[in-house]
Each structure stands twice: as structure tokens, then as C-alpha cells.
Amino acid sequence: MASHRKPRQRPLTGGTVRTAATLALAGAATATLFDGSSQAEPGLTPAQVKAKVDRLYEEAEAATEQYNGAREKTGRAQRSLDALRDEAARKTAKLNTARNALGSLAASQYRSGSLGPAMQLALADDPEEYLARAALIERAGDRNAAEIAAVRRQVHEVRALQDKAAATLADLRTQQTRLARHKATVEGKLAEAKRLxxxxxxxxxxxxxxxDGHGGGSADPAARAARSAGRTVAPPPAKAVAAPSSRAAQAVAFAYGAIGKPYVWGATGPNAYDCSGLTQAAWRSAGVTLPRTTYTQINTGSRISRSQLAPGDLVFFYSGVSHVGLYIGGGKMIHAPRPGSTVRVASIDDMPWAGAARPV
Incomplete structure (x- = not known):
């Protein structure tokens, strides 16, 4: 008689399990390969990384100039607020002295039984009542009306200063918010560049x-090759420069002396610089004060064409005027390129031209 029992199945051994799992994974991988649903994004090539990093550095530099401008405005607002508070404190002290004097006179009149309405007013605690009644007393011709009028003016002055200080404080807080926002933007761009x-x-x-991080390297091929090999590059030797003025020559000499110092965003020297910090410091050494940012420095002195360039001129790049260097002649400039780099000589052809200005 034939048996109707199912054939006995042998349990899978460890090796068989591993083989089955491998085949299953291979089949799944093949399926997804054809439908493309889980293909990993191919890695960036070094050239693509460089392009992205250069773009991030350019954006970070634009944000740095916005940060520099906000920091300058923040400093002005803080100094203005401090001055207003100092002035308000002085006037308040003067007002208190005047009111104390009136109070002493009032006490004397009270003891003699001749306390006039002006003296009664001087002892009022409510400033609103004080100011409202002061005009009536002045018109009434009280003998102390002059003193009351002086105190009244001082009250108005103190209040005006307090109102102005409050407005300045609000402006300061606005600038501080902008400063923090620009700082976060710069740091975010630089962190992303570092990650790449x-x-x-x-x-x-x-x-x-x-x-340089601006789509080009040093204008000197030998210097570029030396940097790529990790060798120290000595700054160009000092030489006579056909600058349009002695101040321009001094600015150029200062820039040569800064070669090799690191770029640090927001820095104005003497140990590190960002691009506009370097040009500002160079011209400061010649006795000329430049504004802090690239987009304000371009309006300094007179605008000139590229064909009119002379050593000491400020040369600007990118549509947003976010980078500046100091022209030294021969189509070259000295500039502070970007974080991770140092002040160096470069060609003005390395970046998109935006304009030039001559401070003096």
C-alpha cells in the first residue's frame, strides 16, 4: 500500500541559511538596481568639491562684509547710547541739585510762614502735576518763577534724552540681531566648506x-607650485612703486608687509585680516581713513576705470562687490583671499571685475 504521508523535510543547516540569505539580498539588490529606487548618489570629484567650496567661500565673504557693516553700526549705536546715558545722568544730577535748592528755600519760607505757591510746587512729587502747574505760577509772577522755569526746562531736557536713548537702544538691539544673523551665516558657510x-x-x-578660493590661484605659477608642495613662499622683494602719491605708495608698502598673515573673517589686523580689513589698514597706515566694508569702500575717493589703475587703488570683484584687493601694478594686487589662506599677491583676472576706486 502506498504511503500518503508527506516526505520528511530536512532542516536548513547554518551554511544553507547563509547561502539563502545571500541569494535573497542579491536578488533584492538586482531588483532595486533596475528600478533605480535606492542607488546611492555618486561622490563628488575633487574638481566638483573645489567648485562648491569656492562658491561657499564667496557666499561667506559676502556675508562677512554684511557682518562687518552690522558690527560697525552696532558699535556706533552703542557709543551713541553710552553718550546719551552719560548726558542724561549729568542733567538728572543737575536737575536734582536744582530741585534740592528749591526744597531748601521752601523749607526756609515754611518756617517763616511765607511759603509761596512756587515753593509748594517745588515740593510736588508728581512730575506731571509739577509741569502743569509751573506755567500757571510763571504767569502769576511768583518771585521764584525764574527758578521754577529753569527746573522745568531741565525736566524736559532729561525726558528728551531718555526718549532718544530708548530709540537708540532699540536701534542697537536691531543691529545686534542682524550681527548675530550674519555671523551665523558666515559660520554655516565655512562649516559646510570644511565638511566638503x-x-x-x-x-x-x-x-x-x-x-585663493575665488576660482583662481596665485598669479605666479612658481609660487602656486611651491604652495601646492607645501613650501613656504617668501613675499616679493620691496621695490620702488610708481604710485600716484606718497600715501598710495605707503599703502602698497604696508600691504607687502602683510603678505603671509592669515585671513580671519572680521579681522582688521595687525596679526590677521579679511579683505576689506586689509585695505582699510593699508590706507590707515598712510593717514587715510577708509570705511569698513567693500560696498562702502568702493564709494571712497574717485571711481576709476580698469585702464586707469595705478598702485594703491582699490580693486573690487563680484556683482555684489563682496571682495577687494590693493592694486600694486602689472595686473596684480595684494589681497586677503578667504579663510584658510594668507595675504598674498594675485592677478586681478582671477575674479569677476566689479570696479575700482582711488582713495586720494
């Missing part, structure tokens, strides 16, 4: 960091 650079090898990073 960390994906590269040490040699690839060194090559990118040796360049």
Missing part, C-alpha cells in the same frame, strides 16, 4: 587651500 574639504585626501585639500 574633509571628504578629500590631505594632498587634495592642500592643493585647494593653497589657492
Amino acid at each position: 574639504l574633509n571628504r578629500l585626501t590631505a594632498e587634495q585639500r592642500a592643493r585647494i587651500e593653497a589657492e
Whole structure:
């Protein structure tokens, strides 16, 4: 008689389980490969990383100039507020002295039984009542009306100063908010650039960091090759410069002396600079005060064409006028390129031209 029992199934051994799992995963991978649903994004090439990093540095520099402007406005607002508070304190002290004097006179009149309406007013605690009644007393011709009028003027002055200080404080807080926002933007851009650079090898990073970060490297091929190899590059030798003025020559000499110092965003020297901080410091050494930011420095002195460039002129780049260098002649400039780099000589052809200005 034939048996109707199902054939006995042998349990899967460990090796069989692993083989089955491998085949299952391979089949799943093949399926997803064809439908493309889980393909990993291919990694960026070094050239693509460099392009993204250069763009981030450009955006960070634009944000840095906005930060510099906000910090300058914040400083002005803080100084104005401090001055207003000092003046209000002085006038308040003067007002208190005047009111105390009236109070002493009032006490004397009270003891003699001749306390006039002006003296009664001087002892009033409510400033609103004081000011409302003061005019009536002045018109009434009280013998102390002059003293009352002087105190009244001082009350108005103190209140005006307090109102102005409150408005200045509101402006200060607005500038502080903008300052924090621009700072966060800069730091975010730089952090993203660092993340991208960390994906590269040490040699690839060194090559990118040796360049300006503006789509071009040093104008001197030998210097560029030396930086890529990690060698120290000495600054160009000092030489006579055909500058349009002695002040321009001094600004150029200062810039040569800054070569090799690091770029630090928001820095104005003497140990580190950002781009506009360097040009400001260079011209300050010649006795000329420049505004802090690229977009205000371009309006300094007279605007000139590219064909009129002379050593000491300020040269600006990008549509947002977010970068500046100091022209030294021969189509070259000295500038502070970007974080991770140092002050160096570069070609003015390395970046999109925006304009030029001559401070004096």
C-alpha cells in the first residue's frame, strides 16, 4: 500500500541559511538596481568639491562684509547710547541739585510762614502735576518763577534724552540681531566648506587651500607650485612703486608687509585680516581713513576705470562687490583671499571685475 504521508523535510543547516540569505539580498539588490529606487548618489570629484567650496567661500565673504557693516553700526549705536546715558545722568544730577535748592528755600519760607505757591510746587512729587502747574505760577509772577522755569526746562531736557536713548537702544538691539544673523551665516558657510574639504585626501585639500578660493590661484605659477608642495613662499622683494602719491605708495608698502598673515573673517589686523580689513589698514597706515566694508569702500575717493589703475587703488570683484584687493601694478594686487589662506599677491583676472576706486 502506498504511503500518503508527506516526505520528511530536512532542516536548513547554518551554511544553507547563509547561502539563502545571500541569494535573497542579491536578488533584492538586482531588483532595486533596475528600478533605480535606492542607488546611492555618486561622490563628488575633487574638481566638483573645489567648485562648491569656492562658491561657499564667496557666499561667506559676502556675508562677512554684511557682518562687518552690522558690527560697525552696532558699535556706533552703542557709543551713541553710552553718550546719551552719560548726558542724561549729568542733567538728572543737575536737575536734582536744582530741585534740592528749591526744597531748601521752601523749607526756609515754611518756617517763616511765607511759603509761596512756587515753593509748594517745588515740593510736588508728581512730575506731571509739577509741569502743569509751573506755567500757571510763571504767569502769576511768583518771585521764584525764574527758578521754577529753569527746573522745568531741565525736566524736559532729561525726558528728551531718555526718549532718544530708548530709540537708540532699540536701534542697537536691531543691529545686534542682524550681527548675530550674519555671523551665523558666515559660520554655516565655512562649516559646510570644511565638511566638503574633509571628504578629500590631505594632498587634495592642500592643493585647494593653497589657492585663493575665488576660482583662481596665485598669479605666479612658481609660487602656486611651491604652495601646492607645501613650501613656504617668501613675499616679493620691496621695490620702488610708481604710485600716484606718497600715501598710495605707503599703502602698497604696508600691504607687502602683510603678505603671509592669515585671513580671519572680521579681522582688521595687525596679526590677521579679511579683505576689506586689509585695505582699510593699508590706507590707515598712510593717514587715510577708509570705511569698513567693500560696498562702502568702493564709494571712497574717485571711481576709476580698469585702464586707469595705478598702485594703491582699490580693486573690487563680484556683482555684489563682496571682495577687494590693493592694486600694486602689472595686473596684480595684494589681497586677503578667504579663510584658510594668507595675504598674498594675485592677478586681478582671477575674479569677476566689479570696479575700482582711488582713495586720494
